[in-house]
Amino acid sequence: MKIIELNIINFGQFKNKNIVFKNNFTILQGKNESGKTTVVKFIEGMFYGFVKPHLKTLRFTDDYYKYKPWTSEKYEGSIIFIYKSKKYRLYRDFINKIYKIFDEKTGLDITREFEEYEESNLSFPGEYFFKCSSDIFINTILVGQDNIEISSNSTKYISEKIADTFSENNEVFSVVKGLNKLNTFKNNIGTEKSLKKPYGILKSREKELNEEIISIKNKKNQYDDYLFELDKKIKEFKKLRNDIDLYNKLEEYNRQQKLLKVVEQKKSLEKEISDLKKQLEEYNRLKLMANDDIEKSEEILEEIKYIQREFNELSKDKKYIYTEYKEIEDKIIYEDKKAFYKNELNKLSKNKKNVFYLVLASGLFSFLTLIFLFISNFQNILVFILFFFLIIFGISIGIILFLNNKEINIIEEINNNFNIKLNKKNILNSDVLETDKYIYEKFEKIKKELDEKDRDIEILLNDEDFKNEELKEISIRIRNKTGFDLSNHLKNRNTFIELEKDLNNKIKELGTINNNYDTRSLNNIIKYEKGFENIKHFNLNNAKSNSDFLIKEIASLEEKKNFLENDVKRLPELIEELSQTEDEIRQTNDYLKSLDIAIKEIEKAHNEIKTNYLPRMVSFLKNYFDLISDYNMTIKIDEDLNINFSNDKIGEFKDVNSLSRGTMDQLYLGLRIALSNEIFNEEEFIIFDDAFNNFDDYRLLKTLKYLKNISENRQIIIFTCQEREKNLLNNLLEKEVIYL
Numbered sequence: 001m002k003i004i005e006l007n008i009i010n011f012g013q014f015k016n017k018n019i020v021f022k023n024n025f026t027i028l029q030g031k032n033e034s035g036k037t038t039v040v041k042f043i044e045g046m047f048y049g050f051v052k053p054h055l056k057t058l059r060f061t062d063d064y065y066k067y068k069p070w071t072s073e074k075y076e077g078s079i080i081f082i083y084k085s086k087k088y089r090l091y092r093d094f095i096n097k098i099y100k101i102f103d104e105k106t107g108l109d110i111t112r113e114f115e116e117y118e119e120s121n122l123s124f125p126g127e128y129f130f131k132c133s134s135d136i137f138i139n140t141i142l143v144g145q146d147n148i149e150i151s152s153n154s155t156k157y158i159s160e161k162i163a164d165t166f167s168e169n170n171e172v173f174s175v176v177k178g179l180n181k182l183n184t185f186k187n188n189i190g191t192e193k194s195l196k197k198p199y200g201i202l203k204s205r206e207k208e209l210n211e212e213i214i215s216i217k218n219k220k221n222q223y224d225d226y227l228f229e230l231d232k233k234i235k236e237f238k239k240l241r242n243d244i245d246l247y248n249k250l251e252e253y254n255r256q257q258k259l260l261k262v263v264e265q266k267k268s269l270e271k272e273i274s275d276l277k278k279q280l281e282e283y284n285r286l287k288l289m290a291n292d293d294i295e296k297s298e299e300i301l302e303e304i305k306y307i308q309r310e311f312n313e314l315s316k317d318k319k320y321i322y323t324e325y326k327e328i329e330d331k332i333i334y335e336d337k338k339a340f341y342k343n344e345l346n347k348l349s350k351n352k353k354n355v356f357y358l359v360l361a362s363g364l365f366s367f368l369t370l371i372f373l374f375i376s377n378f379q380n381i382l383v384f385i386l387f388f389f390l391i392i393f394g395i396s397i398g399i400i401l402f403l404n405n406k407e408i409n410i411i412e413e414i415n416n417n418f419n420i421k422l423n424k425k426n427i428l429n430s431d432v433l434e435t436d437k438y439i440y441e442k443f444e445k446i447k448k449e450l451d452e453k454d455r456d457i458e459i460l461l462n463d464e465d466f467k468n469e470e471l472k473e474i475s476i477r478i479r480n481k482t483g484f485d486l487s488n489h490l491k492n493r494n495t496f497i498e499l500e501k502d503l504n505n506k507i508k509e510l511g512t513i514n515n516n517y518d519t520r521s522l523n524n525i526i527k528y529e530k531g532f533e534n535i536k537h538f539n540l541n542n543a544k545s546n547s548d549f550l551i552k553e554i555a556s557l558e559e560k561k562n563f564l565e566n567d568v569k570r571l572p573e574l575i576e577e578l579s580q581t582e583d584e585i586r587q588t589n590d591y592l593k594s595l596d597i598a599i600k601e602i603e604k605a606h607n608e609i610k611t612n613y614l615p616r617m618v619s620f621l622k623n624y625f626d627l628i629s630d631y632n633m634t635i636k637i638d639e640d641l642n643i644n645f646s647n648d649k650i651g652e653f654k655d656v657n658s659l660s661r662g663t664m665d666q667l668y669l670g671l672r673i674a675l676s677n678e679i680f681n682e683e684e685f686i687i688f689d690d691a692f693n694n695f696d697d698y699r700l701l702k703t704l705k706y707l708k709n710i711s712e713n714r715q716i717i718i719f720t721c722q723e724r725e726k727n728l729l730n731n732l733l734e735k736e737v738i739y740l
Contacts, residue, residue, distance in 0.1 A: 001129060001684055002082045002715045003043070010074040011045070011094075012038035012067040023736040025711040027718045027725055030740030036719040039740070040142060040689045041067055046079045046092050047126030048134035049099065058122070064094065080104060083129055090125055097122060132679060140676045143669060144689035178602055186595045189588060199592075202585050209578040216571050223564035230557040237550040240543055246531050247538045253526045260525070262517045269510045276503040297474045300467050307464045311457065318453040325450055328443045335439055341414050348407050355399045362393040614639070617674040624670040628702035631663065641675075643667050662694040666703070673710075685715035692718075692725065701728045708735070 002024070008017040013035050019028075030036050041063055044050075050064035068075050075094040080087065087104040099122065101111045111117065114128055121127070123134060130137055190197025195204060366389040373382045415421055614637055621643075622635050633647040643656040645667075656664050669691060676686060688707075692700050704725060707716045718725060729735055 003079065003685060003717070004082060004087070005080040006039065006042065007078045007080075008039070008042055009076045009078070010069045010072045011042050011077050012069065014038060014042075015069070015072065019738060021715070021717070021736070021738075023711075023734070024715045025708050025734070026716070026736045026738060027720060027729075028738045028740060029720055029723070029726060032721050034721070034740045036721065036740060037144070037689055038067060040144065040687055040719060042077060043079065043687065044134070044138065044142060045094065046077060046090055047123075047129065048137065049092065049094070049097075049122035051123045051134065053123065053133040053135050058120075068094070081129075092125075099125060101125060130680070130684065136679065140672060140679060141684055142687050142689070143672050143691045145691055145693055179599060182595050182599050182602070186592065186599075189592060199585075199588055202581055202588065206578065206581045206585060209574055209581060213571065213574050213578060216568055216574070220564070220568040220571060223561070223568045226557060226561040226564070230554065230561055233550055233554045233557060237547065237554060240547050240550065243535060243538060244540065244543050244547070246529070246535050247540060249526060249529075250532045250535055253528065253532070256522060256526055259517065259522055262513060263522065266510065266513050269506050269513070273503060273506045273510065276499055276506065279499055297471055300471045300474070304464060304467050304471070307460050307467065311460045311464070314453055314457050314460065318450065318457065321446060321450050321453060325443075325446045328439065328446055331439055332443055337417065341410060344410055345407065348403055348410070352400060352403045352407075355396050355403065359393060359396040359400065362389050362396060365389045366393060613678055617671070617678065620674040620677065621667065621670045624673065624706070625667060627706055628666060628699050629663070635667070637671070641671065643671060660694075662696060662699070665691070665694045666699060669703070682710070682713060685717060687717045687719070689719040690721060692720070693722075697724070697728060700724065704729055 003021050005021065006017075006019040008014040008019075010016075019039065028036060028039065045063065045067065050061045052059040052061055073095070076092060078089055078091040080089050082088075089102040089104045090099065091102070092099040099111070100109050101114070102108065103110050114124075116128070117124060126132075126134060126137060130141075132140075188197070190199045192200055192203045194200040366386060369382055369386040369389060373386065618635055618637050621637070625631075625633070625635070631647075633645045634653075636644045636646075636653055638644070644653040645656060645659070646653045656667055659667070669688075673686065676682070676684060686707075692703065695703060704718075707718070708729075710716065720726075726735075726737055
């Protein structure tokens, strides 16, 4: 399956959001809270409706309520996808709990045409197109940062799904359903002791017929003699009559064959005449086409081509200007940061100077107060004043220390941001914090040029729309006059004379056939038989004479036979019925043996699948991990899909959780791909939602190259909040980047 387009009408934070996937390898980039996970959940919800799987009653997951819009009564959307080379549109209204599947080519609602469709099953689209429940879908196709590991609640269903399914000619067969159905067939047939079931009824009837036939055979010795002779004469008579009938049939067959050739020739001529008349009718309608309109339409097409060329040139210019605009925008951010730091340092310098004056003043007054304390009689008051100035002095010293520490932190931040090594003595004198005044003028100039390009592009688009409307009016006018599309105006008009001449010849030939042959007598067509070869030299008169003689002999034998008819007339019927009953018993026995063989072979295949899929997955996971990593290890996977590894000579296996988070995520990602290969035969898309956050750049690049490689056969969609994926792939791999 390949997703072509998402139309999010109202879902989560999105309203009337449209996303188109053009390539098989797509990166959707957006900041945190931009709605990446919402888009992933929209895809899941469209197919499965957020219905909890494996329950008999309808229950919704928390995501159903989480992504319900707060500001709108609508909760709906649609998705366009390709499945088995056919394009479908799936629409879902989450509020009213309805979904519809449309044939995108015809626009027809084909929901009820799907096998096993049930209106009450809101998960039907996902279960039909992916042949699995939603929990298997989430744990294989959707790979997210929070769910890269396989859910323990889902491992049972995933293992059962792999063991219960094998692929043959793209048709999926359920082993469990097949075994149940075969056992049901076997039980419905029954056994010899089951007198009310088909097999018991057949055996009981067989016994009754044998007893009745033995009783009648004791009375039929003389009857058999008459019957044998009568049967011999009747067969001889029938063969003779069959030969006579076959001879007459051969004569009629030869006559019909001559007429059939004439009929075929007549039908061919009538069809050719009809086709020629239609061609002439189309030509006559075509002659009404207005030449002035055609010339005008060709002028408009040339003007549209010119507009498109101009549009392409403007788009290239705009792209170049926009690139320069973004570069200058980054520089302005850099200049603003320098201005901010310079302003902060100036304010700190000014504050330190003011506090320094306060220190000097408080220190001086404290010294003077101390002198007066020794020479004056007002000691109590002077002690209070001295204490007051000392407090001010101490506070001032603390402020200076705080400002010095803040200054050191700012200088350290400047050194880190601008990759320099300056101290507080030379930071203000350095030109590192000097701003480029001309960069702001250049930014406004570029922005103005960008706006002008946008206006020019809008003018061109309006001109193109006007020309297209004018062209549409001309096309409608020509179609109304002639019934033809504008593209048909260059049809070859010189064929008229040849068509008309051919038509007259065909009509003349048809008239000759109608005058010379009467084909109305062809009612029951006789087919050729092998016996015709043996009857070509048959003597009809001798055959009729022998037939009359046999009729008299048969009448005499029939009269003798009738004396014994009542006793034994039912014997052939009974023998025939017995034969049929025995045939049915043999067929039933053969059928029961076939069922037993089928059950045994399917169970054997079922066990082989269980035995073989885990080694295949281990082999795939080992090859995948060797491809993206230089870390050599031995890998095991148990039936619960737990991963264990060993990287020592002893061969002791450890739980994968003992590895680093990045390595563990890489192994689980490989396990997800392996499960998808087993279940979906490498045909379904895979979605990654911030799944590479714990990957280093080396393994991420290897992983992205691997995903790009497999995207030749399946669609890969990567959601990320970082520039890392895009930057790693720049100039290396072709990709499609969509910004949310």
